[in-house]
Amino acid sequence: MASLTCPTCGKDNPDFLDNCQFCQTALRREAKLNIGENPTKKSTGELEEVLPDWLREARKQSRDSAEEEAKKEATKPKIQIDEPADLLAGLAFQAASDEEEVPDWLAAINPVEKKTPASSKSVEEAPSDFFAQFNQPAQESSKAASSDISPEISSSTLGQGNLPQNDELTNWLSPNSDRPDESFRFEPDATPEPAKPTEPEDLSWLRDLESSSKQSTPAASSQTDGGWMSNFDSSAAQPSGAQEDLSWLNNLGGIPASTNAPLPPQPDSSPDDMSWLNNLGGTPVSSSNEPAPAQPASSQEDLSWLNNLGGTPIPSFDEPASAKPSSSQEDLSWLNNLGGTPVSSFDEPVSKPPASSQEDLSWLNNLGGTSVSSFDEPASAPAPSSPEDLSWLNNLGGTAEPSSNEPLPLQSSSSQEDLSWLNNLGGTPAPTFNEPTPLPPAAPQEDLSWLNNLGGPSASSFDEHASEQFAATSKEDLSRRFEPVLPESSSTPLAQPEDLDWLKNIDNQAGDPSVPPGFQFLTPRHTAPLTPQAQDSMPDWLKSATEEPSMPPLGATSMDWFTSKEQPPAPKVDEIQSDLPAPQISSVFAPGGIFDQSQDRSASDDQNIFTSAHDSSSLSNQDVDSLFAVDMPDWLSQPEPTADVPSGQGSSSQDLSDSLAPVNLPSWVQAMRPVEAAISEASALSPDQTTEREGPLAGFRGVIPFAPIGSAQRPKAISLKLQASNEQQASALLLEQILAGETTARPLKAASQVVSQRALRWALSGLFLLVLGVMLSLGSQMMPVLVTSPQMSADITNLSNTIQSIPESAQVLVVIDYEPALAGEMEAAAGPLLDQLVVTRKPSLTFVSSAPNGSALAERLMKNTKISGGLGYQLDSQYFNIGYLPGGSAGVRGFIENPQAIMPAVKVSRFSDFAAVIVISDHAESGLVWIEQLELMKQSDTTLASQPLLVAASAQAGPLLQPYVSSKQVAGMISGLSDAARYEFMNGSRPGLARSYWDAFGVGLFLAVASIVLGSLWSLFTGIRARRAEAGLG
């Protein structure tokens, strides 16, 4: 048998038990939850053991796999997917990826263009001359600026993304010259591909991007997925490549090396950074070539995409890497077309291969929506190519590009020219381009200045009047203006003064002394409004580029940008206007044109394509804004503040915040504003009103009126105390007492009662046993048996007479119908009757019983009454014991009707053969049955009329059978021991049972009476006392 161990005592118990048999503790506790108890929370880890093996293994495997995945995720470099506008992030991946999805607008430009590794490689090999001149001065500037530029703006973004995808960019920027009609298809998600050998343009800047992207390959891969803009973001994750990546930004405007002076020297990257700029203008840029040797192919590849920006085939980017000047020229040539004017400026001879550059850059001419026929000029020499390269820049400003036809006197000048066009991109005033652009020691400022003019408010100065002025300008002046800003080391003194003026303007406009040197801002610049024709032909994506970006350039502090945005641009349109033909100028600067500064577009519009040279990233953002921004957020499309590069690296947002008007702040900037600033402003505005300092209204002034509304008096204080009367308080107190009484447990009184009851019972039992035992053992017969009543005497006499009337040796039926419990009384009661019958009439007795124990009791009766022994009656001779008669009244009825049918052992055939019937019963029901059935039979059978019915009953059944005696249905009845004793006394005290019980019977009754009387009195007294006590307590 199973056993359970008790948790309390530790003993074994059978399992069928709920509680311990020793200490009564619950054996099974696990599933017990009593009512009112809160279930205990269990840790699932605790239940691990009860799980099946297969489940545990599955859980373990899942945990292991999760851990492995977590480790892998941790080891993976962070991939910034949801980066804000890193506008040029995807540019580097265009050439390499075959899986890039080219937006439709970009596909329209050059749909055939597909980045291939070969083309990208070729692009890297031959940077254009235009950008070459940026390489050298941009080396140092890139070094200085790379550390300043924020990761997002860092050229590492471009470098990372672009370097592996130089081929893509190359291909993008330099489509086959044989396919001039193919629209450009920009694939920002294109994976890096090897450079095409047919694109020799210098794309050093792109190589930088590529190299940086290689350093963070996962980032680059994700960036490809995220688009061309994501490439910029990935580069931000690797500051090590930032310098390289930033360098290309320097090359945007031909930034001199001073802009990158703070940066650590990275000779390998800076040429590449500058090289792409060389390619932008399509002019040979020696500076851009200098840092290029390390990665010539990449620069070509990187720049090639620029050729394709205009949507025209740019064969210039097919040049080998060696011919960097030519590639730069070629690259830059397209920029000439950015202004949307017919690019006829590119008459300058372009060095080998000129055709490709013209083809590559020709699309740029069409950026402004104008027919690009500018790439007719042969690129004979780097120097003469620069004018061609620069010419397109002139077109960027929406002006005719006569300057593009102007031969660039020098290489350096060409670089400056290359850069100068950039000034017009942002709508910088033309006069800046007329100025010689010397390479100032503060080259970063100068380099960036033109960038400032690109997207700065200065573009707003361009109007029709300015367009007329542009018409008067000479081509040469424009060529000078478009010279890229060279870095300090590589700039040519001759061309720099003139060409860098526009850069200066950019610097001035950007002008933030807080800006650290070398810090490059992405400052959008407004250019001259486009001509209507240019406007109409301008693609949508380029139209958006004409608008000011709402987002500050990458790397630029938000405040700086906003500050520069607020500052009115310096009107320097005269120079540009004088050089450009009026219609072209007007078209460029016409409303809706690329360089339409009069339009203060929404944040989603990009006004400028190229950023200032101060911040290469800003230029890239502008480019991206103009090219790709369709639905730009407010913060992204906001015009960039004027970059102030030489002020220092740590730009202070405080200075900018002071100059910013809260109204113009974008939402994201406003959310960044500290509460204190808001409070201070509010306090400054209305000193009379209180400013909320806590809660949701913190910073607001005058929201809650200072003075109470309505009555100026303080409202009367109302007491919160309940005004209750004494009666109410008493009632409440009473209620509390009642409630308290309900919760208090009442003491139990059962223990005392149980003890007293048990003691009384034991006492009574002991008393009766003792007394009666003594009496019985003594056999005392001192109590006389007297017949005091005549009635009693008559009844006894009558019974005796009935027995005497029974014939001798007759059959007498004796019915035993009592329980063994009353056998003593019944034997005592029936004994004298049977003894007299047997002694006087010697009948044949037939014993039948209506109870199962009757037959045995009959034997006992015969023995105890000494009939069987003393009188010699033998079983089955003188008396017969036929056994149990079942069926109750039906059985009696049946026996009476046919005794032998019911009881075959009966010796009579009919019931009437019995001379008498003696019923010995201890309960009235069985006696009633015999009496009633016999009476009914006597009515039908007259022979039964003389058959007497005698009854020997107990004292409890006698009263109920007395009516039958009174009605003469029963001939005689002996009821109880008292009657038996008197009948026995009359019978000569035979058998003597009644007499033996008489004395004990008397004593017992006496004890009972005494106990009842005394006990009742005592109970009465104690009950009254207890009730009085309860009443007193209640």
Place this chain on the structure above:
Amino acid sequence: MRIFTAAIAMASGLIVLLGYLYPLEMLTQIRGTLTDWAIIIAGVAVLVGVLNLIFVQLEKIRSRQKNSIYGVLLIVSLLGTFGLGLVLGPGNQYVQLAVDAVIVPVEASLMAILAVTLVYASIRLLRRRADVMTVIFLLMAVIILVAVMPTPIGPIPGDWLILQFAGMFSRGGARGLLSGIALGTLLTSLRVLFGIDRPYGGN
């Protein structure tokens, strides 16, 4: 099924009743037959009761309920006595010994406890409820006991009067009870005959 059983019960009762009222030979024979069947069923019912007792005690023993050991003792005693009676006969002295030595003393002892309990209850009756009826009840009980009680000096004077007086009330009360019993029996029988009450499981 319910209607069938009710029909049988009603028919049987009516036949027996009619047989008592109209002593027709056919009715008498049918009544006799039904009566014999009732007697047989009643005799078998006793055996069924004994078997049921055995099964209940066996289940209690199998499920190992509390005090199941007494069930074991009961079954053993029952089977032993039954076997002895079958083998030796009910008149055998050994079988008679079981009755004389066990059954009668045990039941007599229980009856004696009843006597003590009645005395105890009488003693505490006034403590629980002290009212007129309680006093009258106790007074009458004491009077009768005193009247019946034998004394060393013989019966008390006036015991006959007391007994007559008591007998008068007892006889009257008894008759009332008997009449009530008869009427109740008649009504119950009629309800069974009419199918209103179905003690045989028809409901």
